[in-house]
Amino acid sequence: MQTYPDAHIRLRGSTLWITSADHRGVLQVVNGACSFAGELQRCLTDTVTLHQHGKTHVIAVEHGTVYLNLSTAAQQLPHSGQQLASQSVLVAFRTARGTFVSVRGQLDEAAK
């Protein structure tokens, strides 16, 4: 298991841009089928692209879900005892090669 703290999370439209703390890697997570579960926006992870070392790699994703809380209050996650803080994101996806990726944190930037 590898952990990458202090990543920078930016939301543009329905796409999440996650930049590593050393600014060498950028993970682009394109979401689709966004609907609402209460105040939470729930999307499906559609495509994931890694921009790193001057190259672009498309990462085959099997399935994944993204929860966005763009409200001003913490929201309860569906089927969970946990809450998602305001202006925060929770991402979980599994690649076709079996790598599990989990991202949780507060949005550093959000723009439509």
Place this chain on the structure above:
Amino acid sequence: MKRRAARLHAAWLILALPCAALAAPPNRPQPPPQRQAPPTRVVQPPPTRVVQPPPRQIAPLHVVQPPPARSSPPPQGFNFNRDINVHTPPPSTPARPVTQPSLTRPPITGPGNATGHFVPTPGPGRSASNFKRAPFNTTAHGPYQNHSRGPVVQNPRHWNGNWQWNRGVAWQPAQTYWGGGFWGAFALGALANAVLFGSIADYQDQLNYPSYQVLPDSPGAQLLQNYGLQQTPCGPDNLVVIWGPDNSVICAFPNDTVGPGNYDLDPTTLTLVSESP
């Protein structure tokens, strides 16, 4: 710069490489010590001391690396070495069986039926069991797209304006999911594990359109709830057949609001449009 750094939050991105194949069961007897440690881990004991390895020494690959110190992040960005440069089948050709157990022709009676172009009656001795699975496409609707439209069956919920059912946010299909994700998170790559809920056979083009059970909390479930429809496996005649995004189809029992027949879905207003003029 300090202000910017102060805004950064402890966002964690975790990559867990599957190592189940490398993990030994807890009850498995430990191999002899000389075979247990890889060459790079061998520590030469001092000549005067005999170092016995602990009896339950954990193999090096079992060691879970602690998260790196916050002051020293990984120097090379993200590690996706297992996933980059991997060629997988495109979403349009998911691996799944092409034969279905419950093939039948679509309903051919009722006010909402399609034109004869799509639903020719199967001839004697013709079987749909070998029909190919209908391809996924990126269009907003199924095979009835561009056909003449029939009357709109207004959503009883009476949503005002486009996408109001989705709080004003436009719903866009996710192309790696059956039905774009409208009926739930049915990943195309994992459809072989999903339970079929009937299917529709196109005898003219010899294509098969599988159907799956709508997941709760999905937009499709909201559609069914709004119209008071109850989903049922596709196959029998005289059902409500709803064609959704990307050649997806589900079926439901007719009710006082929606009669039997084929319907197209308008996701903008979450309404059904009959395919019969």
